[in-house]
Amino acid sequence: MTFEQIIFYLFSAVLVAAAVGMVTVRSPVYAALCLILSFFTSAALWLLLEAEFLGLVLVLVYVGAVMVLFLFVIMMLDLNTDPLKEGLVKHAPVGFVVAAVIAVEMILVLQSAPFQIATPLNPAPANNTEALGAILYTDYVYPFEIAAVILVVAIIAAITLTLRRRPDSRKQDISQQVQVKRADRVRLVKMKAETKEQA
Amino acid sequence: MNIVIAMPEIFLLSTICLILLLDVFLREDCRMITYLLTQVALLATALLAYGAMDGEKTTGLNGMYVRDDLAGVLKISILLLTFVVFVYARKYLKDRTIWVSEFFLLGLFAVLGMLVMVSANHLLVVYLGLELLALSMYALVAFNRDDGRSSEAAMKYFVLGAIASGLLLYGISILYGLSGKLEFAEVLTYVSSQNVLENIPLLFALVFIVAGIAFKFGAVPFHMWVPDVYQGAPTAVTMFLGSVPKVAALAMLLRVLAESMGAAQPGWAQLLLVFGLLSVFLGNLIAIAQFNLKRMLAYSTIAHMGFILLGALTGTTEGYSAALFYTITYAMMAAGGFAILILLGREGFEAETLDDLKGLNERNPWYAFIMMVFLFSMAGIPPTVGFYAKLSIIQAVMQAGYLWPAVFMVVMSVIGAYYYLRAIKMIYFDKPEQTAPIQAELDFNILISVNGVLMVLLGLFPSALMGVCSAAMVASRL
Numbered sequence: 001m002t003f004e005q006i007i008f009y010l011f012s013a014v015l016v017a018a019a020v021g022m023v024t025v026r027s028p029v030y031a032a033l034c035l036i037l038s039f040f041t042s043a044a045l046w047l048l049l050e051a052e053f054l055g056l057v058l059v060l061v062y063v064g065a066v067m068v069l070f071l072f073v074i075m076m077l078d079l080n081t082d083p084l085k086e087g088l089v090k091h092a093p094v095g096f097v098v099a100a101v102i103a104v105e106m107i108l109v110l111q112s113a114p115f116q117i118a119t120p121l122n123p124a125p126a127n128n129t130e131a132l133g134a135i136l137y138t139d140y141v142y143p144f145e146i147a148a149v150i151l152v153v154a155i156i157a158a159i160t161l162t163l164r165r166r167p168d169s170r171k172q173d174i175s176q177q178v179q180v181k182r183a184d185r186v187r188l189v190k191m192k193a194e195t196k197e198q199a
Numbered sequence: 200m201n202i203v204i205a206m207p208e209i210f211l212l213s214t215i216c217l218i219l220l221l222d223v224f225l226r227e228d229c230r231m232i233t234y235l236l237t238q239v240a241l242l243a244t245a246l247l248a249y250g251a252m253d254g255e256k257t258t259g260l261n262g263m264y265v266r267d268d269l270a271g272v273l274k275i276s277i278l279l280l281t282f283v284v285f286v287y288a289r290k291y292l293k294d295r296t297i298w299v300s301e302f303f304l305l306g307l308f309a310v311l312g313m314l315v316m317v318s319a320n321h322l323l324v325v326y327l328g329l330e331l332l333a334l335s336m337y338a339l340v341a342f343n344r345d346d347g348r349s350s351e352a353a354m355k356y357f358v359l360g361a362i363a364s365g366l367l368l369y370g371i372s373i374l375y376g377l378s379g380k381l382e383f384a385e386v387l388t389y390v391s392s393q394n395v396l397e398n399i400p401l402l403f404a405l406v407f408i409v410a411g412i413a414f415k416f417g418a419v420p421f422h423m424w425v426p427d428v429y430q431g432a433p434t435a436v437t438m439f440l441g442s443v444p445k446v447a448a449l450a451m452l453l454r455v456l457a458e459s460m461g462a463a464q465p466g467w468a469q470l471l472l473v474f475g476l477l478s479v480f481l482g483n484l485i486a487i488a489q490f491n492l493k494r495m496l497a498y499s500t501i502a503h504m505g506f507i508l509l510g511a512l513t514g515t516t517e518g519y520s521a522a523l524f525y526t527i528t529y530a531m532m533a534a535g536g537f538a539i540l541i542l543l544g545r546e547g548f549e550a551e552t553l554d555d556l557k558g559l560n561e562r563n564p565w566y567a568f569i570m571m572v573f574l575f576s577m578a579g580i581p582p583t584v585g586f587y588a589k590l591s592i593i594q595a596v597m598q599a600g601y602l603w604p605a606v607f608m609v610v611m612s613v614i615g616a617y618y619y620l621r622a623i624k625m626i627y628f629d630k631p632e633q634t635a636p637i638q639a640e641l642d643f644n645i646l647i648s649v650n651g652v653l654m655v656l657l658g659l660f661p662s663a664l665m666g667v668c669s670a671a672m673v674a675s676r677l
Contacts, residue, residue, distance in 0.1 A: 109403045114377050142205070142260040146315055146327040149212065150334060153308045156219075157338030160301040164344070 008048055015041040028074045036067045053129040204259035204266050207247040207274060208314050214240040215307045222300045233300040234289060237307060238282055244314075245278035254674055258320050262382045265320035268674035272667055273317045273450045276527045280443045280534060281310050286646050287538040288435035290639055294546045297343055297433070305342070306439060309335035313447035319454055322371045322381040329367070329415070332447060333360050336440060340432040352431025359414070359424045367411025373404035383459035391462040402466055408455060409470045415448040416504040419477035429497035430551075434544065437493060438537035441500055442530040445507075449526045452511055457519060457677050464514040471512035472604065478505025479608055483615035491551055495618060496536060499577060502615055503529050509608065510592040513599035519677050520669035521591040527664070528576075528584045528657060535650040536573045542566060542637055542647070556622055558631025566637060567626050569651035576654045578619035579612050584658040591665065 018038035022031050039062045046055035109115075125131040136144055202209070218240065222233050252271035258264065285303060292298045312331030319325040337360065341353030375381055377400055378389035393401055414421040429437050456467050482502030489495035503525070510522035543550030543559075550556075560567040576585035589612060597605045639647075657664055 105403065109373070109400050112400050114400055139261050140263075140323075141200075142263045143321075143323050143327050146324065146331060149308070149311065150327065150331050153305070153331060153334050153338070156301065156304060156308075157334065160299075160305070160338060161341055161344055 004048065008045065011041045011044045011048070015045070029071065032067060032071050032074055035070075036063050039063050039067070050124045051128060053132055200261065201257075201259035204251075204257060205264050205318070207244050207251065208311065208318070210247055211240060211244045211307070211311050211314065214243075215304065215311065218300075218307070219304060222304070225300075230298055230300055234285070234303055237303040238285060240307065241278050241282045241285070241310070245275050245282075248274040248278065248314075256675060262384075263321040263324050264318050265383075266318065267671075269453070269671040269677070270318045270450075272523070272671040273446055274314055276530070277310060277313050277317065277443055277446050280446070280530050281306065281439070283646055283650065284439050284442060284534050286642055287438060287534065287541055290643050291433070291435040291541045291544070294544070295343075295433070296546070302339065302342060302435070305335045305339050309339070309439075309444070313444065313450075316447050316454075317450040320383050322374070322383075322386070322455070322459070325451060325455055326364075326368060326371065328447075329451065330364065332444060333364065336360075336444070339436045339439065340428060342436060343433045346431075346433070348431040349433060352428045355431075356424050356428045363411050363414035363421065366407045366414070370404045370407025370409075370411060373400060373407065377401060377404065383454065386459040387461060390460050393462075395463040395466045401463070405460070405463060405466050406470065408460075409467050409474075412448070412452050412455065413470075413474050413508070415451065416445070416508065417501055418474045418504050418508055419481045419501060420474075422478065422481070422501045425501055426494045426497040429500070430491060430493045434493070434537060434541050434549065438534055438541070441496065441537060442534040445500075445504070445530055445533075446526055449507060449511070449522060452508075453519060453523075453677065457511070457514070458675070461514070461677075468512040468514060471508045472601070475505045475508035475512065476604060476607060478502060478508065479611045480505075483611045486615065487618045489618075490553055492540060492553055492555070492622075493551055495553070495622075496533070499615070499618075500533065502611070503577070506589065506592050506608065509596055509601075509604060513595050513601070515595060515599055516669060516672050516677060517591075517598060518595040520665065520672045521588070521595045523668040523672070524661070524665050525588040525592055527668075528588050528654075531650060532573050532576045532585065532654060535569070535647065535654070536577070538643075538647050538650070539566060539570045539573070542639055542643075543633075545635060548635075553622060553625055554632055556625045557629040557633075559626040561631050562633070563637045565648075569647060570626060571623050572651045572654050574619045574623050576658070578616040580616070582658045583654050584661065585654075587658055587661040587665075591661075 015038050018034045018041065022034040022038065025031050025034060039058055043055040043058040043063075046052075046058065214236075218233060218236050221236070225232060248271055251266055252268050254268055256265065256267040259266070285306065288302065292302060309332050312328045312333075312335060315328030315331060316325055317328075319328055337353055337357045340356055341350050343349045371381070374386065378386055380386050380389060390401070395401060395405075410421065414424075417425040429441060432440060456463075460467065478501050482498045482500070482505060486495050486498035486502065489498060507522045507525050507529075510518050510525060512518070540550050543555050556570070559570060572583060576583035579585040579589040581587075589608075593605050593608055596608070
């Protein structure tokens with residue numbers, strides 16, 4: 001077993017354990033942390049495949065940005081996850097059977113000849129950041145632009161679904177504040193002077 | 200590169216961005232301007248797509264984009280159908296005080312996604328177009344956010360849609376692993392060189408891809424989302440979802456299965472046969488038990504999608520043209536049927552159940568007649584177009600040698616006619632339960648009348664549209 005293989009199996013084992021943990025742990029915060037761990041280990045696997053750029057982007061984007069936001073959301077929401085887990089024991093057997101069938105099928109397929117390749121057919125370029133950059137804006141400019149449009153739709157959808165005027169929220173209206181008159185704020189009340197006996 | 204080839208898409212995207220910017224500066228009572236610009240954009244894009252039809256098959260943008268007559272026909276039908284649907288939707292949105300421009304903007308983005316799918320010549324582009332369409336659709340379904348059912352439907356649609364996209368992507372990735380190609384012509388070269396039924400990895404990829412496509416059609420056994428989403432979404436969105444994207448789904452089927460994997464037809468035809476027969480069976484049977492009109496139409500959609508899949512599985516030019524004809528005419532019927540539902544509803548009241556149809560003839564004979572035409576057409580009763588569409592599919596299926604599926608389709612259509620006729624009986628022979636007047640603006644009235652009359656005209660003279668469909672197939676060498 002070469003050193004590379006040892007590293008591969010080590011990271012794969014951690015990845016599988018983290019993925020299982022993500023689904024099974026009780027607390028959503030732990031689940032998110034497990035997901036972060038699995039992202040990290042898959043980034044390491046990518047580095048082993050000499051895809052440095054993708055490995056680094058996975059860490060930067062998913063771990064650095066997406067999952068941190070995710071953690072914020074989880075901590076801010078008052079999540080009650082118990083109802084979500086109610087059916088787990090009941091549905092687990094069916095899930096296991098389906099998963100097992102698909103896993104066996106995939107193993108059978110991936111053992112077939114076309115996938116038994118020891119080395120990549122095309123050698124990886126020395127600098128794959130440069131290689132990706134060179135084709136992203138030239139050969140693949142059309143899919144790239146569509147992906148950009150998809151992100152715009154995501155922004156519009158998020159704003160449409162969440163931005164709302166809530167009548168119960170308290171906020172300042174500067175123009176009203178400036179226009180305020182003395183009469184709106186101060187009320188002069190005429191009272192009879194109190195005598196000693198009344199007090 | 201040849202960027203100019205994608206002129207309709209580029210024009211539509213630029214216009215969407217302009218409308219998006221303009222809309223920010225418009226006052227709330229000027230929403231009409233956004234709406235009108237949207238409609239103009241749709242018509243102008245349709246003109247551009249029409250102008251690009253030259254009978255040639257040209258690829259561009261590094262082989263990712265294809266321009267042929269099939270794309271032209273599909274694009275024009277998508278754009279015109281969306282135009283009609285938006286006219287109908289305007290009444291719904293105005294009545295409900297959800298008259299906001301996001302509906303039209305997200306709708307335009309969905310249309311852009313469909314155009315991308317229609318003109319795709321590369322599996323990656325098909326996937327991206329599909330995602331663009333799906334993402335806009337999820338947002339549209341959840342669009343009435345004060346309605347709990349609508350959010351639930353969107354959530355369901357989103358989760359199941361994500362799984363389906365995952366299936367499709369997984370199939371594409373295995374195919375890429377096998378062939379090393381994603382461009383349709385190159386994939387076809389690879390598939391042609393293989394013995395499909397013996398090549399287990401290729402069949403494995405095929406199963407995932409077909410499952411992803413069947414989900415988009417809403418065919419059994421991937422139909423679970425259809426009734427809930429149709430019922431939960433606002434009726435205007437259901438109308439859009441239930442009509443226009445079906446054309447795009449057919450485009451995906453034709454491009455991915457027929458064009459890039461035409462040589463694997465024996466492989467995917469078996470899958471489509473099972474999906475199609477199950478859809479025709481379950482859709483028609485379960486629709487009988489539905490009291491909610493939107494759910495009933497949802498199951499009826501499933502049955503119709505079964506017909507389209509069965510037409511497409513033949514792998515012949517006749518089958519493909521019949522499927523295209525069926526899809527376009529079905530989208531017209533579905534839009535019209537849901538438009539009548541919009542017409543029957545008003546502020547604070549959604550026409551959803553069969554009871555709401557009762558006595559429509561007494562309330563307004565013309566609308567009752569049009570609804571009857573739509574229902575007849577869905578049931579496939581002559582002289583409406585639905586009859587000819589079903590007939591041409593069954594003809595193609597028989598010519599391809601599938602005798603008992605053809606018989607089964609006829610039997611199921613007869614069973615399905617029951618629930619359409621029950622609705623017609625309620626329209627004409629029952630006493631009305633509602634007395635509120637039914638009224639709509641002039642543009643709505645004109646379009647719904649044209650839509651209804653077209654159903655009869657196309658049924659009497661189907662050869663014009665059928666000719667366009669088969670000419671497009673021949674030009675695209677399908």
